[in-house]
Amino acid sequence: MDQALSQLCETVRAASASRTALRIRAGGTKDFYGNTPQGTLLDPRSAAGIVDYEPTELVVTARAGTPLAELEQLLAENGQMLAFEPPHFGAGATIGGCIAGGLAGPRRVSFGPTYGGVRDFVLGAKLINGHGELLSFGGTVMKNVAGYDVARLLAGSMGILGVIVEVSIKVLPRPLSHHTLRFELSEAAAIDRLNEWAGRPLPLSASTWHEGTLYLRLAGASAAVSAARHQLGGDHIDNAEADAFWNSIREQTHPFFAGELPLWRVSVPPTAAPLSIDAPLLIEWNGSLRWLRTDLSAQQVRECAKRAGGHATLFRGGDRSAGVFTPLSPALATIHQRLKAQFDPAGIFNRGRLYADL
């Protein structure tokens, strides 16, 4: 074990012994997300850098403190990418924070090999648990069923199980060709159309609906993209303009995301009818992700999401006293508490960040 890792293990052991809460934070680009963090700052960026990258293996292994931008730059130089198109939300974003937050971008609901969220591309991880032990889960190969899949469990765990210090991620070739189309459609018609298209073998790579306009990104082999383009119709958007648009969705710099009104992330089955809440709306992921700007109470938004078969997260701003994530069923809450107690017996890691009692 190198010095950076043994130092982190030592810090954790000391904190566990004195039951000092630790707030794991690297670039701080996602401070707004999750419940309010508590504790003494632990900056894991002492563990940074690419450990291994062999493009023909489609795997990159990096220390958690590696800047996301640096990692993506390296992949781009080799014609590859992180398929889940993670948002950075600022210059300081690291790959560790990206995995712990578990947030994917526009390409998450796509066709073929690029389909999937953060956890779908995690192959391995190294974690420091509450005992200050360095654990290694999964590996660097595509198929691996040796032991439980703890590496994927860490995606979206908000740092409550330990300090993620290294991850191995499956990467994919960048599509040879991409193309964005625009359609004027009502919300209901857009949801309908997206679900119909998703049932056909089309190279769909991203979708966004906002204020009567549906944006659709196609990506893949050039023959597939141009065939789909002629089949679907719509207006072509110039590639530079389209790239800027998709980046504004990914990074939430689109005007929809500006202002002080609370931002809700409502996750529903893709075919769910338009929600009954009248509020500014932006739809992604073929209808399964619906962003709302509203100051309705958490209870009202969650009941609406539940009726639609989904759940709601208070993503930015608003009254966070009810907890930002949808509460768990008692049976799942029990399993969460037991897992937390096993990984982190002293309860020091990111206390309360995911749920108040974890």
Added chain:
Amino acid sequence: MDTSRQRGLVAALRTFLPEQAVLYREEDTRPYECDGLTLFRQLPMVVALPETEDQVRRILQLCHERQVPVVPRGAGTGLSGSALPHHAGLLLSLAKFNRILSIDPRARTATVQPGVRNLAISEAAARHRLYYAPDPSSQIACTIGGNVAENSGGVHCLKYGLTVHNVLRVRGLTMEGEPIELGGLAPDAPGLDLLALVIGSEGMLAVVTEVTVRLVPVAQTARCIMASFADVGEAGDAVAALIANGIMPAGLEMLDQAASRLVEPFANAGYDLDAAAVLLCESDGTPEEVAEEIERMSAVLRAARATRIQVSNSESERLRFWAGRKNAFPAAGRASPAYYCMDGTIPRRRLGEVLRAIQALEPKYGLRCPNVFHAGDGNLHPLILFDDADPDSVARAEAFGAEILELCVQMGGTVTGEHGVGVEKLDQMCSQFDRPTLDTFLAVKNAFDPAGLLNPGKVVPTLHRCAEYGRMRVQGGKLSFPDLPRF
């Protein structure tokens, strides 16, 4: 066997299960003594065949109360002994959970009971031009519940993912009989991703009673390239070259010469028997897309020194190319009294090295070992041919297999890509993981099943077992079959 305990359990089960759903006589429990890994056999104390979730719940509550271990089982096609019964336990067969509950073509999902066969889902979805992507070789027989337990793959998982990428939601029961729902039709279910943890947990964390899978559109067309290579290392380099050129084949499989010669008389696939390796490389999509991709693939393969390239010109020809690969296991069964299928994964760049090392081990153990390989994702299936009527041959086969797995770990790979650890690879888990990591697996098990009654003794080796294995390996520096105390 504690017969009074057995009688008591049977009587208690029969208060809520019909008589024919509770088996305990040896002639009735014998069919359940092993799964697809026949090297390990054990009669269970009792077999239960419930048909409703409520019956499963009551069975689990009863067994929890009486501290009776429970081993869940689907079709029993697993290859690592995950469904090996417990001598003092109940074998929980989910075979009667065989209904497709709903198919929603608009949302592209199917909700099914765990005993539904993998292929049956695709067959039922076919009229909507949709299918369930993971296609393990056993797909005509294996069940979706078993696929969830093992995180099964298949020949198309490089492009379309494993079970974990294609299951949206699982409903199940904990060992305490508590119902749980993991994942959901809406993305990013709240809390920790317990669905990812349960998939591939080999039936040790929960009993699955319902599964919702993602369906994907059927490609308009598919074509396959069959390429020959004069050297296995060159074939491995060709795979790397395809990926380096940004190509993601729908399927990418390799057979070494011994495997081609094994399957050809059986399948008449037209394999080049003089080639050191045959590579099957498939493209799917629209006709234009496939034509473009086949062109690019062929160019890369030619540049990578393929000695012969043939492209399928019809669907029947494409299926013929695949017939050999898909029938590798039955062909091995025909060529030898028995075969032992291994399942390591290695970084692709080490392929040539690993295949040569396996060849070099053949004389050491006096056994033949053809290789089929999911080349796209580095998953190797050496088929060790042996005679199951000869105890010495059996012991040599097992020792040969163990050494191959050790080799995979040394190469930076894993002891199991898709068949699971079960009871088969407990020892090699000691080589792949250190003790704190193994203890974390036990801790995860404990969080779901504090009483340790659900499929106990599988996947995670005890401290004692690893110590024994460590001592054995130290003797002479490597495994040596005559000393193996495992048979």
